[in-house]
Amino acid sequence: MVSSTSKPSSQQLLCLADVGCNMSTARCAVVLIIALCCAPAPVSAQTIDVARFFAGAALGLGFHESAHLIADGAFGANPGVRKVSAGFIPFFAITHEPVSPTKEFIISSAGFWAQHIGTEITLAKHPQLREEHAPMLKGLLAFNVVTSVIYAGAAFVRHGPAERDTRGIAVSADVDEPWVGVTVLAPAVLDTARYYRPNSRTLRWASRAAKVGGTLLIFRAAGREQPAVK
Numbered sequence: 001m002v003s004s005t006s007k008p009s010s011q012q013l014l015c016l017a018d019v020g021c022n023m024s025t026a027r028c029a030v031v032l033i034i035a036l037c038c039a040p041a042p043v044s045a046q047t048i049d050v051a052r053f054f055a056g057a058a059l060g061l062g063f064h065e066s067a068h069l070i071a072d073g074a075f076g077a078n079p080g081v082r083k084v085s086a087g088f089i090p091f092f093a094i095t096h097e098p099v100s101p102t103k104e105f106i107i108s109s110a111g112f113w114a115q116h117i118g119t120e121i122t123l124a125k126h127p128q129l130r131e132e133h134a135p136m137l138k139g140l141l142a143f144n145v146v147t148s149v150i151y152a153g154a155a156f157v158r159h160g161p162a163e164r165d166t167r168g169i170a171v172s173a174d175v176d177e178p179w180v181g182v183t184v185l186a187p188a189v190l191d192t193a194r195y196y197r198p199n200s201r202t203l204r205w206a207s208r209a210a211k212v213g214g215t216l217l218i219f220r221a222a223g224r225e226q227p228a229v230k
């Protein structure tokens, strides 16, 4: 029962995350152009920082979606895009053809793995990020944390588009989706704590352990593979 059979897996719970991000970015672009032309110097500088923050968030979205597409491509899963909606908000879902449990797990997890890598690189190179003037990096980190929190919420209540990542992971590894939500939420909470307490080795390694722990579910997915026919 490889999940999504006719429905691809990846993406989207982003009901709020991705969509909200896209819509906010578009609106901000218009507002920022006006503001940059008309506002006095101090306000312009602040506005540019806001633009950089959203650019960082958009970069995070790009990494997340690209990771799904790369995994789809690597497995020849023929990725596509399907229009879906969350309530009255229209957005898109990246779809793919039915694949084995292990491949489904990897495709559905790829977005989170991209987030984990991005966050680790960011916090490793900028452990004191909170004290730095780095709006783009803060936007990237914020996207990673907020997206994980929203995905975790969707997993806890088992609600959202059928293509949502946490469902794909849960079905492929044969675990209850709320537990997948826990593996998604834990790194987000710990990374947020690291942002505020950068000198804590405990938080740093607990966060990394949580990321690896979620990845280990791949062995459950692998255990569900059909034995080769002799």
Ligand SMILES: [Zn+2]
Pocket (backbone or CB within 6 Å): 010, 011, 012, 064, 065, 068, 111, 112, 165
């Ligand atoms: Zn995703």
